[in-house]
Amino acid sequence: MNQGPRRSWRPIAAGICTATVLMLAACSSSSSPAGAGANGKADWTTLGTRAVTASDDKPITSNGDAVWTDYDPEPTYAGMQHQAMQYVTMRDGTKLAVYVTLPTDADGNVVTTPLPTILVQTSYNGVAGQAVTAIGGADPYMVEHGYATVVVDVRGTGQSEGDWEAFGEDEQADYAEIVDWVTQQSFCNGSIGLYGVSYLGITTVITAAQQNPAVKAAFPIVPIGDGYRDIVFTGGQVNTTFIPLWLGLVSVLGLTDPVLITDPATGLQVLLDHVLNAVAGFQVPTILKALAGDPDTAYDGDFWQVRSPLENDAKIEVPTFVVGGLHDLFQRSEPMTYESIKHQAPAKLLIGPWTHIEAAFGEGLPSTTDGIPALNHIELRWFDQYVKGLDVGADTMPNVTQYVLGLDRYATATDWPHPDAKAQRLYLRGDKTLTTDMPAADEDSNPVVQLPIEGLCSISTSQWTAGALGLIPLPCFENSNASEVWAVKYETPAMTDDTYFNGPIEADIWMSTTALDAGLSVRVDDVDENGVAKSLTNGIQTASLRAVDATRSRTLDGESIQPWHPFTQDSVLDVTPGDAIMVPVEIFPTSAMIAKGHKLRIAVSASDLPQGVPPIPTLLQSLVGALTIYSDADHPSSVVLPVVPASDLPAAVASQ
Incomplete structure (x- = not known):
């Protein structure tokens, strides 16, 4: 980790909003939509998991005046030293490679005083981690501030023995044994902080959920939540x-x-x-x-339940700081990881404008504009308070901090999902506009060709290569128009005020196909005065897997806003050529502002190649065909947005 600067549908009750989307921003700050609480606050539910149904959300409202400050005390030690690699034998005889790093004094002598210990469990080889900290190495900044570090190659990776099965049951059992081993070492004082990026962040949350009393805190960066859905x-x-x-x-x-x-x-x-x-x-x-x-x-x-930490995140009882990215691989679940922990332990959430690689290094931090420190300064403060037991104000940091696309600044909130959000449903009209009005009976439908290669050069190309291809400055990463040539595009008129939305989005698309199956890709764009479209977030869904478990789906003010699809073989539904069906599409959560004068666009197409392609049997059923997207009173395609008053944004730039 480097410290360096950088970056089922129901219409909303009649009379709540005026006829056109020009009043969207005003609507969001006036009367509450149907289902809103008596205090005007949003009525969110949680999203269920495989084992647990959705329930009423209990928003956190404390710490509302929190502001970011830096924490950068003088180092305690002069340097660090890597110890020789050693093996630790697991219960079945498998040997795991372990790398220990300890601080040194001014004379280069290894410190012998027992210290709090940071545990990192990696699949990327601890030897490589000594060169690139983010993939599994000791951070000199943390070691010099008084932490021993243990890095472990998980079973079947790096220099460890065994077969690798990516978070399989044997590997997860190893995590518990490793924690016990660390506590028995002379360099450890019995207190452990869990840390890691990506795979290492996933091992962090899984280990935290195992509730070993030696584990005092966790700091996962870009961890997965649901191996299948994410x-x-x-x-x-x-x-x-x-x-x-x-x-x-x-x-x-x-x-x-x-x-x-x-x-x-x-x-x-x-x-x-x-x-x-x-x-x-x-x-x-x-x-x-x-x-x-x-x-x-x-x-x-x-197979997927075992590899989905969200199934067990509610068992985490140690203070946990979650870092995510708006264009990260695990964009969907990072805020839900925080949400799963927030009521049983201190929890914080920081989401930047990042792809996976950018998040690993905290690109753009420290932020001089918004006062957010470098990631390892935040980590040190978190561990100093909750692992060392010092009172350094980690609890006073903002609960939730998210970058706001379109505003290009960070904004803080007391909780996620945003307590001030209200559900707003916009309809995809036959004339390709987006309005709050229900469509008429005779409105046109719009065709979409079923091409399996759409989105080939788009922001998805950057996101789903972890940001690697995003390092190439291609225009298609900044302007979605080229990748949406074959999409049908629905736009609002130019906004009369800044419009802020924060959270998951649901698109309820009425469609038919001439084929035996189809995919739907729905992209949410910010279109500026020059017609340049910047993709904010998107979702993808196979039509035959459109079944929804309403008991596990998330609602806002009584509106479904994050559908839970079972994705089981038993849940497959027929797709009959020519028959209109409604396909709920989960669009991953975001934080974005459509500025005054800009337009909101919903682009509907048949595929997003970088994000996913159907398995071959489904692909063969979808290859030759065309979609029809309906926009009439009997088939009112729509999208539900979590709109937050723009006054919640930093006052210096909010226009309200």
Whole structure:
């Protein structure tokens, strides 16, 4: 981690809003929509999980005056020293590679005083982590401020023995044994802080949920929440960009094994085991099964439940600081990770304008405009208070801090979902406008060609390659017009006021297809005065998997705003050519402002290639065909937005 600067539908009750979207901003700050609480605050429910149904949200309203301040005390120690790699033997005899880093005094001597310890569990090889801290290494800033660091190669990765199965049950059982091992070491004073980015952040939240009393706090950066819904099978479509790259990265880094030189007999066997597992055990077979539509992989079930931390995040009882990104791989679940923890432990949420790679380094922090410190300064404050037990004001940091796209600044709130949000439903009209009025009986429908390659060059290309391709300054990453050529686009008139929305979005699209199945991609754009469209967020959904479990879906003011799709084989619904069906599309949560003079656009197409493609059997049923998007009184396609008063934004730039 570096410290350096950078970046079921129901219409809303009649009479709540005026006839056109020009009054959207005023509507959001006046009378409450149907279902709103008597105090004018939003009535949110939670989103359920596989095991738990949705329930009424209990918003946090304290700490409303919190502001960001920096925390950067003088280092306690002069330097650090990496200890020789060692093995720790698990219950089944599998040996895991462990790398310990300890602080040193001014003379270079290793400190022998027992210290609080930061635990990092990585799949990317602890040797590589010593060069790139974000993938699994000790941060000199934290070590010099009085923390020992333990990095562990999880089972079947790096220099560890065993078979890798990406958060499988054996690997998760290892986490508990490693925590016990750390507490028994002479360098550890018995207090552990869990830290990590991406895979390492996921091991952090899973380990925290195991409730070992030695674990005192957690600081996960961009952790996944739901292995199926977040990325691998978003909307029932398999991710063919990031997932193969990620599996390949783990495999390649697993071949970087210095033990080959220091202990050839051990190192060669570990290397061969990693290669065999990649080819015949987990990585390659998992990809092939997903593409082939293997029921145990392509549909939700036990395999994915085990690999979805949100199923157990409510068990976390230690203070947890969650970091996410508005264009991150796990954009969907990062705020829900915070939401799952906030009522049983101190929790904070920071979401930047980041892709996965940018979030790993806290790109753009410290922010001189909004006062947000570098990520490792925040981490130090969090661990100093909750691991060391010092009173350093970690509890006074803002509860929720989110970058606001279109405003290009950070805004704070007391909670997520935003307590001031109100549901606003806009209708996709036959003339390609977006309004609060219900469509008439005879309004036109609009055709969409079913092309499986849409979005090929779009912000999705950057997001779903973890931001790697986003490092190439392509115009299509900044302007969505080219990637939406084949989409049908619905726009509001130019906004008369700034319009702020924050949270998940639901698109209820009435459609038919000439094929046996179809995909739907729905993109939310901010269109400026020159017609440049910037993508804010999007969702994707396979039509045959459109079934919704209303008991697990999230509502706002009585409106469904985040559908829960079962994605099981038993939930598959027929798609009959020519028959109109309503497909609820989950659009991932965002934080954005459509500025006065700009337009809100909803672009509907048949695919978003970088985000996902259907498994081959479904793809073959969808290849030849055309969609019809309906916009009439009997088939009122619409979108539900969580609109927040613009006055909640930083006062210096809000126009209200």
